[in-house]
Amino acid sequence: MTQYKIPVIPGDGIGPEIIREGRKVLETAGEKFGFDIEWIEYPHGADHYLETGELISEDTLKDLSKYQAIYFGSIGDERVKPGILEKGILLNIRFYFDEYVNLRPVKLLEGVWTPLKDKTAKDIDFVVVRENTEDFYIGIGGRAKKGKSKKTLEVIRNMYNVKFGLDITSDSEEIGYQLGLISKEGTRRVIRYAFEIAKNRNKHLSSVDKANVLSDIYGFWREEFTSIASGYPQVKTDFNYVDAVTMWFVKNPEFFDVVVSPNMFGDIITDLGAMIQGGLGLAPGGNINPEGTSMFEPIHGSAPKYKGLNKVNPIATIWAGALLLDHLGEKEASRQIVQAIEKNIVNNKIKTYDMGGSNTTTDVGDDIARLLKEI
Known part of the structure; x- marks a missing residue:
């Protein structure tokens, strides 16, 4: 049996509750697909910082570097000045491990409401690759x-x-x-990563920038994109200004397959992507170094007012766990977790308050784990 050692940082607020359900579903996947997970829990977050004054130490980062993937809950606490935990822990991890790809699937699952009139699950299924260390x-x-x-x-x-x-x-x-700064090295590697994804999907890659105004920095981005595109003749490409792409995400999301963007604009358009796929409670993300340590997390915050109430939606965290398994090579397990999430939604019986239900975080995790076993 394959064994994976996975560090887990539950973090603040609702983090421990949603991570608990994510672990439950990943362990169920392990039982079904013949792998075992040993969780290595780290205490870093607001409580640890207030007790010790430590955000995350060099020794801890070196220890984390032994592993392929980190499972992360949420960070942020009203007892700590905004930005301290986020920069000192989350961004520190991203930069230390050079997690230069922020991977965000924008996929509308069957049974999920979208604010886009007349759009269905077949219309919204693309991936945003955001450069994660520059700009x-x-x-x-x-x-x-x-x-x-x-x-x-x-x-x-x-x-x-x-x-x-x-x-x-x-x-x-x-x-x-x-x-702001983008480098040839940093730009080329993230664009190449996006081309590789597009090559294995529907062979269409859209680049996002603002080269008409910020021509030095994003004109450089376009030059590198064009240069790399010559090595992928099978992939159709197009350029989009960031203000225009926000309109097209809303009007014609079915046009997009893979989208690649510099850091700042990627941050903006992925939140729009989360909304059109049903909201932050359904949106996972990966911070990826293909040759090093990566980190997977829901994109929403720590929601401290819901801490300990066992009422928030764990789906984004469970889906982030599916991305983690895909990164480890457990692709069928990852696919079936997403399928189980979708079945839970379509069944429309076990759901948290944000989706119109009254079930608990634990109820939803239990139901997705049960559905995973039945697939």
């Missing part, structure tokens, strides 16, 4: 008051180091600035 999310910027000032800003990555030396002269009372 305006590299976290360098600052403020400068009137007069002259100097600042040195540095970006350190596994592939490169970049240093900006800024001499600022301003007669404004105060300015704020943020620097």
Whole structure:
């Protein structure tokens, strides 16, 4: 029997409750498909931070690097200033393990309501590949008051180091600035990853940018996309400005197969994608390094007001677990988990409040595990 060791970080708020149900369904898949999961739980989150002052240490990150995939619940707590936990734990993990792909399936399951009139499950089934480590999310910027000032800003990555030396002269009372950066190495690898997915789906890849206004940074993106496209003649391609693509997601979602985007625009369009597939409670995500440690999580937050009430929807977390199994090579198990989720929804009997029901988080997890056994 194959054995997988999987670190799990339940995190804050509803995190432990939704992760509990995800673990239940993955363990059921293991029983059915002949693999075993040993969970290695880590305490990192608000409680751990408030007790110890530690976000996540270098030693913990080195320990996590021994594993292929991390199962992550949610992060964020009203007792801690916004951004501290998110940057100190979640983003730290993404950057440390160079998880340069954010993978977001946008798939409307049968039986799920979508706000798009006359669209059905056959119309909404695409994948967004978001670059996850560069663009305006590299976290360098600052403020400068009137007069002259100097600042040195540095970006350190596994592939490169970049240093900006800024001499600022301003007669404004105060300015704020943020620097964005994309590299040839970072751009080419995520675009290539997206082409590989498209090659194995419906052979259509759409690129998203804003090259008509931010021509230096996103014109560069287009050049690299065009260069890589020449190596995939079987894949149809098109370019889309981010403002236009938000319209087309709503009007013609059936047009899209695989979408690839720089970091900032990918962040925006994937939340729109989550809404058209039925809402945040149904949307999973993967932070992927194909050659290293990856992390899988629901895209919603920690919802602290629902903590301990056993009432939130665990489907996004269970679906994220299916992505995790697919990443480990357990593709049939992953496929059947999604099928069991869909059966639960179509049956329309066991459902949480957000889907019009009154069942608990545990009830939904139990039902999906039961349906998985029956498939």
